[in-house]
Amino acid sequence: MIPIKFLLLLPILVPFFTGILAVLSWHQRQVQRALSVAGSLLLLLVAGLLFGQVKQLGPQAVQIGNWQAPFGITLYADLFTAIMLTLAALMGLVVGLYSLANIDDIRQRLGFYPLYQMLLMGVCGSFLAGDVFNLYVWFEVMLIASFVLLALGSERRQLEGAIKYVTLNLMASAIFLAAVGILYGVAGSLNMADLALRLRTAPPGVVTTLAMMFLVAFGIKAALFPLFSWLPAAYHTPPTAVSAIFAGLLTKVGVYAIIRVFTLLFVHDLAFTNFILLILAGLTMVTGVLGAASQNHYRRILSFHISSQIGYMVMGLALFTPLALAGAIFYIIHHIIVKTNLFLISGITNWVSGSYELKKLGGLYVRLPLLAGLFLLSALSLAGIPPLSGFWAKFTLIKAGLEVESYAIVFTALAVSLLTLYSMIKIWTQAYWKQQPEEEKRPFPTNQSGWVLRFAPVVLLAACTVTIGLGAEYFLEIATTAAEQLLNPALYVQTVLGQAVGGLP
Numbered sequence: 001m002i003p004i005k006f007l008l009l010l011p012i013l014v015p016f017f018t019g020i021l022a023v024l025s026w027h028q029r030q031v032q033r034a035l036s037v038a039g040s041l042l043l044l045l046v047a048g049l050l051f052g053q054v055k056q057l058g059p060q061a062v063q064i065g066n067w068q069a070p071f072g073i074t075l076y077a078d079l080f081t082a083i084m085l086t087l088a089a090l091m092g093l094v095v096g097l098y099s100l101a102n103i104d105d106i107r108q109r110l111g112f113y114p115l116y117q118m119l120l121m122g123v124c125g126s127f128l129a130g131d132v133f134n135l136y137v138w139f140e141v142m143l144i145a146s147f148v149l150l151a152l153g154s155e156r157r158q159l160e161g162a163i164k165y166v167t168l169n170l171m172a173s174a175i176f177l178a179a180v181g182i183l184y185g186v187a188g189s190l191n192m193a194d195l196a197l198r199l200r201t202a203p204p205g206v207v208t209t210l211a212m213m214f215l216v217a218f219g220i221k222a223a224l225f226p227l228f229s230w231l232p233a234a235y236h237t238p239p240t241a242v243s244a245i246f247a248g249l250l251t252k253v254g255v256y257a258i259i260r261v262f263t264l265l266f267v268h269d270l271a272f273t274n275f276i277l278l279i280l281a282g283l284t285m286v287t288g289v290l291g292a293a294s295q296n297h298y299r300r301i302l303s304f305h306i307s308s309q310i311g312y313m314v315m316g317l318a319l320f321t322p323l324a325l326a327g328a329i330f331y332i333i334h335h336i337i338v339k340t341n342l343f344l345i346s347g348i349t350n351w352v353s354g355s356y357e358l359k360k361l362g363g364l365y366v367r368l369p370l371l372a373g374l375f376l377l378s379a380l381s382l383a384g385i386p387p388l389s390g391f392w393a394k395f396t397l398i399k400a401g402l403e404v405e406s407y408a409i410v411f412t413a414l415a416v417s418l419l420t421l422y423s424m425i426k427i428w429t430q431a432y433w434k435q436q437p438e439e440e441k442r443p444f445p446t447n448q449s450g451w452v453l454r455f456a457p458v459v460l461l462a463a464c465t466v467t468i469g470l471g472a473e474y475f476l477e478i479a480t481t482a483a484e485q486l487l488n489p490a491l492y493v494q495t496v497l498g499q500a501v502g503g504l505p
Helices: 004-024 029-057 079-102 105-109 112-128 132-151 156-187 192-201 204-222 230-234 240-264 270-293 298-319 322-353 369-383 389-403 407-433 448-470 472-486 489-497
Strands: 060-064 073-077
Touching (some): 004 060, 004 079, 029 060, 079 448, 079 472, 105 112, 112 132, 132 240, 192 489, 204 240, 240 472, 240 489, 270 407, 298 389
Antiparallel strands (some): 060 073
């Protein structure tokens, strides 16, 4: 068994060294491709081992350099962290496989594979960070890699999307850093476990102000209303592999950070903060799905839906019950898999048809029934049709909302599900069911390896969606345990500081 000290480091070290080896193999693109797949596979293995350890032994922490907390760098993993690391590694592997057929030679020569590994390192570091400043550092590692990946190739539409993406995310980073500075001035510490203790005695008004600053910073990164406009303007512009990994992971890092700080640090005025979060959740759902319903571009519809579905995750946090938070975690698991898969499917549709514009597509139900079936499976799951994963995720959240008599958000969630189904049917009828215009028809690609490398990841993720739906009881049990750990800040403090602490909410 790998010592937990090293197991907590490996999700960061594996993509880091894979990226370095890829840089050293700069002119050997076949070696880079092999390294990327091998590194992603190793990351998945490490994440799986860490998940098993945390599930069996409970939350784990390590102090880098043997500095006693709260003075050094802390890495922390509870079940929520382990779930997110496993999902990140799985998406890294499947999208990495897809990229072998999707990323052209120019982008490979410009460093796609090293950047891809650095992105995964930033994502994993963000999940493991046990202090606020290092959370900021890992966010920046992730965002710098994403900035370059988004603009890699320098196509006009990419640069237009990248400018919007960079501008708003730099604003978020500036607000984040300012909040970190004020937080340190108020509490004298940035270690999250230590902050959970110190903020209890800080002035409530100052703590509330800090909570709103962090909410704005993380809300931009998570694409919460009204801070989501950068996402649909950017995510439809890069190659499919890039937009798929962005869709699956990047906004979820923002959601993870919101859940972490609003269950551990900013719990002094739950009535106020949860009310704000509930309002934002409802508005995010509605504006996102209305934006999707108005679009006629395949990936722009999917991009708006990312924002809309983030609202369900925040809804679970805002209701702040064990069942609701379990529903939010279940929803994150479902959404990462389904949304990544829908973007990959859109890329195959574009590859065989030559367009993302719905009016130029059609006929794929007859010409390529497997692709149409895979899309329908993922689309129905996104809309919450039983017995797929999306149904159980939404069912859990709806049940939690009814238990606390929060009828407005329940109604909103149900209405948004219907509009989600409408927009998914819109894609189905336009891209797969209707006849394709004669002038847009083209022969299918003949590259056999291209077919395998594109379809294998999609089939794997579709199988995951069905498995989660059929095994919902097991996954909900895991999510419930993770939620209970999040709602027990004393457990976090005891794991990091090594001491029992009473009186925490």
